[in-house]
Amino acid sequence: MWFTVSLVVILFIICLGGAAYETWMERKVAALMQDRFGPSRAGKFGLLQPLCDGGKLFFKEDFVPRNAEKWLFIISPGILMLIALSTGAVIPWGKSLFIAGVSYPVQVASIDVGVLYIMGIVSIGVYGIMLGGWSSNNKYSLLGAIRASSQMISYELAMGLSLLSIIMMSGTLDLRVMVEEQATNLYGISFLNGMAWNVFYQPLAFILFVTCSFAELNRAPFDLAECESELVGGYHTEYSSMKFGTFLFAEYINMFINSALISTLFFGGYSFPYMNKLVENGLGENWIGIISILAFLLKIVFCVFCFMWVRWTLPRFRYDQLMRLGWRIMIPLAILNLLITATVVVFT
Amino acid sequence: MSLKEKAYLPAILGGMKITLKHFFKKPVTIAYPEKKREFSPVYRGQHVLKRDDQGRERCTACGLCAVACPAEAITMIAAERKRGEENLYREEKYAEKYEINMLRCIFCGLCEDACPKEAIFLTDRIVMPEPKRNNFVYGKDLLVETLENRIDVSQRQIKSYTVEK
Ligand code: SF4
Numbered sequence A: 001m002w003f004t005v006s007l008v009v010i011l012f013i014i015c016l017g018g019a020a021y022e023t024w025m026e027r028k029v030a031a032l033m034q035d036r037f038g039p040s041r042a043g044k045f046g047l048l049q050p051l052c053d054g055g056k057l058f059f060k061e062d063f064v065p066r067n068a069e070k071w072l073f074i075i076s077p078g079i080l081m082l083i084a085l086s087t088g089a090v091i092p093w094g095k096s097l098f099i100a101g102v103s104y105p106v107q108v109a110s111i112d113v114g115v116l117y118i119m120g121i122v123s124i125g126v127y128g129i130m131l132g133g134w135s136s137n138n139k140y141s142l143l144g145a146i147r148a149s150s151q152m153i154s155y156e157l158a159m160g161l162s163l164l165s166i167i168m169m170s171g172t173l174d175l176r177v178m179v180e181e182q183a184t185n186l187y188g189i190s191f192l193n194g195m196a197w198n199v200f201y202q203p204l205a206f207i208l209f210v211t212c213s214f215a216e217l218n219r220a221p222f223d224l225a226e227c228e229s230e231l232v233g234g235y236h237t238e239y240s241s242m243k244f245g246t247f248l249f250a251e252y253i254n255m256f257i258n259s260a261l262i263s264t265l266f267f268g269g270y271s272f273p274y275m276n277k278l279v280e281n282g283l284g285e286n287w288i289g290i291i292s293i294l295a296f297l298l299k300i301v302f303c304v305f306c307f308m309w310v311r312w313t314l315p316r317f318r319y320d321q322l323m324r325l326g327w328r329i330m331i332p333l334a335i336l337n338l339l340i341t342a343t344v345v346v347f348t
Numbered sequence B: 001m002s003l004k005e006k007a008y009l010p011a012i013l014g015g016m017k018i019t020l021k022h023f024f025k026k027p028v029t030i031a032y033p034e035k036k037r038e039f040s041p042v043y044r045g046q047h048v049l050k051r052d053d054q055g056r057e058r059c060t061a062c063g064l065c066a067v068a069c070p071a072e073a074i075t076m077i078a079a080e081r082k083r084g085e086e087n088l089y090r091e092e093k094y095a096e097k098y099e100i101n102m103l104r105c106i107f108c109g110l111c112e113d114a115c116p117k118e119a120i121f122l123t124d125r126i127v128m129p130e131p132k133r134n135n136f137v138y139g140k141d142l143l144v145e146t147l148e149n150r151i152d153v154s155q156r157q158i159k160s161y162t163v164e165k
C-alpha cells in the first residue's frame, strides 16, 4: 500500500516536473532547429526558465468573462489536468523493486485492461477542451473547441483501430504483459535479445498510432485547436493567468504520458536489450528495476524529442485536409492493417 | 501527385532531416550585451561633435547642417566667443546650444556631408533606448566628445566614402 501511495506521489511530481521541463526543452529544441540559442538567461542554459514562466503566469491578471458559465469555465482546465494525470496510473514505469523482503512492480495499478482504461480516459479529455471553449461564451473559443473535439474524436477511431492489431498480436490488454512479451528475441534471433518491439512487427500500426497521437495531443502539424490567425487563439482564447497555464500544462503532461504509451506499446516499455539475459545471469532485482526505469525514461525523452522535432518541421494542416486524412486515409489503413494482422494471427 | 508524394511520409522525413541538420549547426545568434556585432565602417549611428587637435570645438554654428537636414532634427543657438575662450572654441562664433532630436533623425548623414568644418560626424555608437520622449533630444553634453574619450571617425574621413564617385 505504502509503495503505491509513494509511487503516486513520485509520479505526480515527475509528471509536473517533466511537463515543466518539457516547456524548456520545447523552446530549446525549437531554438536549436532555427539556429538560435533559446532560453539562456535564467540560470545555466536557461534551466530556471520554467520557474520564471510559472511565476509569470501566477501573477498575471485572472480574468473571467462576464457572461461565461463561471463554474465550468473554472473547472475545465482542471478536468483536462486531472485526466492527463490519471492516465499515468496503469503504465508500467519499471520492472520491479525489491524492498524490505517484498517485490513491488513499479506500477500504480496493474489492471488487466490497461489499454482499455487509457483509451477510455483519454477520450474524456475532450470534455475539458469542449467545456472550456463553450463556457467562455466566445464564438471563437467555441469554434476552436468544436474543431479540437471533432479532430480528437475522429483520430481516436484510427488510434483505437491501430491499437487493436497490437492487442490481437499479443492477445492481452495488460500493458505489463505486453512489455514482457516485447522483451523476447526479435524474429527469434537470439542476438537481438529483448528487441522484439512491436514497432518492428507492426510498422504501419506504429505510424498510424503516432500520427493519431499528434492529433490527439493537438500538436503541430495537427494543432488546429489553436490558430492565432483564424480563431484568435482557439478554445482557450478567454483564458488567462494560471488557468491558461493549466491548459498548457495539461497538454505537456499529455505529451509525456503519450510518449510513455508509445514507448510501452511499440518500443518495449521499460524493457531494454539483454534485460532477460541479465536477469538470468543473476543481476540484483533492484538493479534491473532501476535500469529499466531509466531505460523507460530515456525512451520517453526520445519520443518527446520526436514530438518537438516534428512540430518544428511541419506547417499546420488545413482543417479539411486534416479531416480527410483522418477519415479517408488513416481509418481505412488501420482497418487494412487489422485485416492483415488477423490473417497472420489466424494462419500462424 | 505521384504515390511517393501522396504518401506524405518521405517528404516529412526529408523535412525532419533538414531540421535535424540545423539542430547541430552553430546558432547564428549574437548574444548581445556580452558580444557585439561588428559594424560596417560606413554604419551611421549616433552623432558626435568633434574637437580639433587642440581640444577646441570645431563647430562654428553656421547652421548648414540644420539646413541640410531633411528631418529638421537639428536646432542650435549661436553665440560669440568671448576673450579668453580661445582654447574652447575654434572660431569666433560657436554653438551655445546644439540639439539633435534623435527621434526625428533618420541617420541619413547629410549633416555630416554639409558641414564645412568637419565638426559633425556619425559614429558607430547606438542611440540608447529611453522611456521618455524628451530624453531623445540630445544636447551638447551628449554630442560633443570629451577630451579623454575621443571618438574615432577616421574611417568616415576616407575619401571613398565621403566623395561621390
Ligand atoms: S543624419 Fe540626417 S536626419 Fe540626422 S541630423 Fe543629420 S541630416 Fe538630420
Ligand code: SF4
Pocket (backbone or CB within 6 Å): B058, B059, B060, B061, B062, B063, B064, B065, B066, B114, B115, B116, B117, B118, B119, B120
Ligand atoms: S556642425 Fe558643421 S554644419 Fe553644423 S553648424 Fe556646426 S559647423 Fe556648421
